Amino acid sequence: MPGSELTPRGASAPRVTVWLIILLALVVGLALWSLNVGASRMSLLNVLTGDPDDRLSKILFASRLPRTLALLLAGSALAVAGLILQMMARNRLVEPSTVGTMEAAALGLLVLAWLAPGAPLPLRFALVSVFALGGTLIFLAVLRRIALRSALIVPLVGLVLAGVIAAAGALLAQQLDLSQSLRAWNSGDFSAVLRGRYELLWLAAGLTVVAMLAADRFTVIGLGKDFATNVGVNYGRLMLLGLLLVAMISASVVVVVGAIPFIGLVAPNLVRWLCGDQLRRSIPLVALLGAALMLAADLAGRLIIHPFEVPSSGLLAVTGCLVFLVILIRGRKQWA
C-alpha cells in the first residue's frame, strides 16, 4: 500500500550520524539566536563579556530562556507525536492538528473556561488530555470504517473531521462569548511564554523520551495488527500507549501556547526524505528537526515586522501546507 511504512529503504548509520550532527548544530545555533532576539535590546555577548547587570539577567531568565526552551520542547514533542500518529494510522500524511486532536484539545480548554474557569493546572491538563484523546479516537474509529483503498482518504477525512470539531468549538464559543479566547487557543503563539508558564512542556519532553524508547514497537504497529501480534507485540496495549502519548503531548502544547500546526507532518516526512523510511534509528532526527522548525518559525515571526510579532503558527501553517502539497504532487502517480 502506498504511503505506509512498508518500503524499508534502509538508513545507513553514518548518514544518520552526519544529519544528527548537522541538525544538532542547527538547533543550537537557532536557540542562541532566539535568545538574542526580542523587543528590548539585549545581546547575549553582554552576559559573557562583563557586567551581567540585573536587567539583563532578568530578561534572559524570565523571558528569553523560557521562550526558547518552550520552543525546543514543543517542537520536538510535536514532531515525535506526529510520527507516532502516522504509524498508528498507517499513513504518513496525518498529524495531530489535521485529524482533530488539537482542535479537540482547544475545545477542552473552552469547556474548562466555561465550567471551571479557575481550575488548577493539573486538572486543566488532565481534562484537555481527555478531550485530545477523544478527538484522536474519533478519527481512528472513522478510519476503521474505511477500507483503506486510497491512502489519500485518510488525511482527507482527518482534515474534515478537524474542521467539524473546530466548527463545533466555534459554535460553543460564540454562545459563551469566548470566541476571542478560542481563536487564541487555536493559533499557537509563544509571545506570552514566561518563567512559570511553560513548565508543563517538560512533561511533554518526558513523554517524547518514552515515545522514542517505544519507537521500535511502533514500527511493528505500522505493519498491521496481525503482523504485530505474530511477532509478539501486545497490539491493543501499544495502541493505547500511542494514543495517550499523542493526546498528552498535544494537550500540554495547547494548554501552554495553543495549537501548533503541521510540525508533526513536516518533520517526519523531511527526515524520511533525508534518511529513508526506517525511522527507528532516525527518531532523534525527527525530534531535532521539529525543534529546529519551531525555533525557525518563531524567529521568523519575530523578525518579519520587528518589533511586532507574527504568531509562529501562521508561518508554520503556510510552510506545512506547501510541504504537504509538494508531497502530494510529487507522489501523485503512486496515489492515483
Add this chain to the structure above:
Amino acid sequence: MGLTLNPVWRLSLLALLAAFCAVGFMTLRVQTDWGFILEYRGPRLLAMLLVAWAIGLSTVLFQSITQNRVLTPALLGFDVLFLLVQVVVLLIWGAAQWQGLALPLRFGLEVLAVVLLALLIFRLLFSGAVRSLHLLILIGILAGILFRELTDLLLRILDPGVLAIDRGRSAASFNRINVSLLGVSTAFVGAASLYVLWIWRKLDVLALGRDIAVNLGLDYQRLVLRLLVVIAVLVAAATALVGPTLFFGLLVANLAYVLMGTQQHRWTLPASVCVGVICLVGGQLLLEHVLASSVPLSRVIELVGGLLFIALLLRGVRQ
C-alpha cells in the same frame, strides 16, 4: 424518498417553502415602521437570495462538469482564492489608490483575476496529471488552508493593528453582509445566469461525461471552459458578499438531488437555489427571530456540511 410526486410538484413545494421563508424573514417580529424594516432587512434578504442563487447554480454546474457529488468549487479553494486576490491587489496597488477606483471596476478586476487563476488551476488539475478524486479534493482543501493563512499573514504584516477587524472576514457571515456590493454582484450573477439559461439544454448532455458528450456532438472543451468562467464569477460574487462557505454548496446540491429525485438540470438547478434560500433565509429566520440566538448560521452549515461530506466519502468508498 417514498413520495411519488412528479418534479413539477416537488419544485413547486420547494419554491413555496422558500417564498414562505422570505416573507417570514421580512415580516416576523416587526416592531418598528415598515420603512425602517425594508431598509434594514431588505438588502440582507436580497444578499442571501443572491448567495443562494450563486452557490446553488455554481455547485450543480461544477458537479456536472466533474461528474461527482463530492467535489464543489469551495472544496477546491475557489472562494478563498478570491480573498487572497483581494489582499494581494491591496498589497501591490496600495490601499488608497485602490479605494479610489469605482466599485464595479474594482470588483470586476478582482473577478477577472480569480477567473484567470481558477482557469490556470483547472488546467493543471484536469490536464490528466491528476487522476484521483481524493487527491483533487485534498489539494483543494490544502490550497484553501494555504490561501486563508497567507491572507491572514499578509494582513498582519501589512498592518499589525488592523488585523482584528479583517480577520473575521476569513469565515462566512450572514450577519455582516457587504451590502455596498449588492448592485455589482447582482449584475455579475445576472450575466452569468443568462448564459446558463442560454445553454441549459446542453447541460444534461455535458453531465454524461466527456466521451459521450463529444460523441453526441457537443463542443465539450469550449463549453466546459465557459462554464468554468461562469462558476468563477458566481463564486466570486457570493464570496464578496458573505465570505467563503466551505460546505454550503455541497449541502445544497446534494439536498436538491435527493429532493428532486432526478438528475435533469431543469429541475436540479432551480431546486438547488430553492434549497439554498430555505437553508439561508429559513435558517437565519429561525436563529435570529425565533430562537433569538447569536449563533452564526455559517457555523451550523459548516458543521452539518462537514458531517455530510464525511458520510459521502465513506459511502463513496464502500461502493
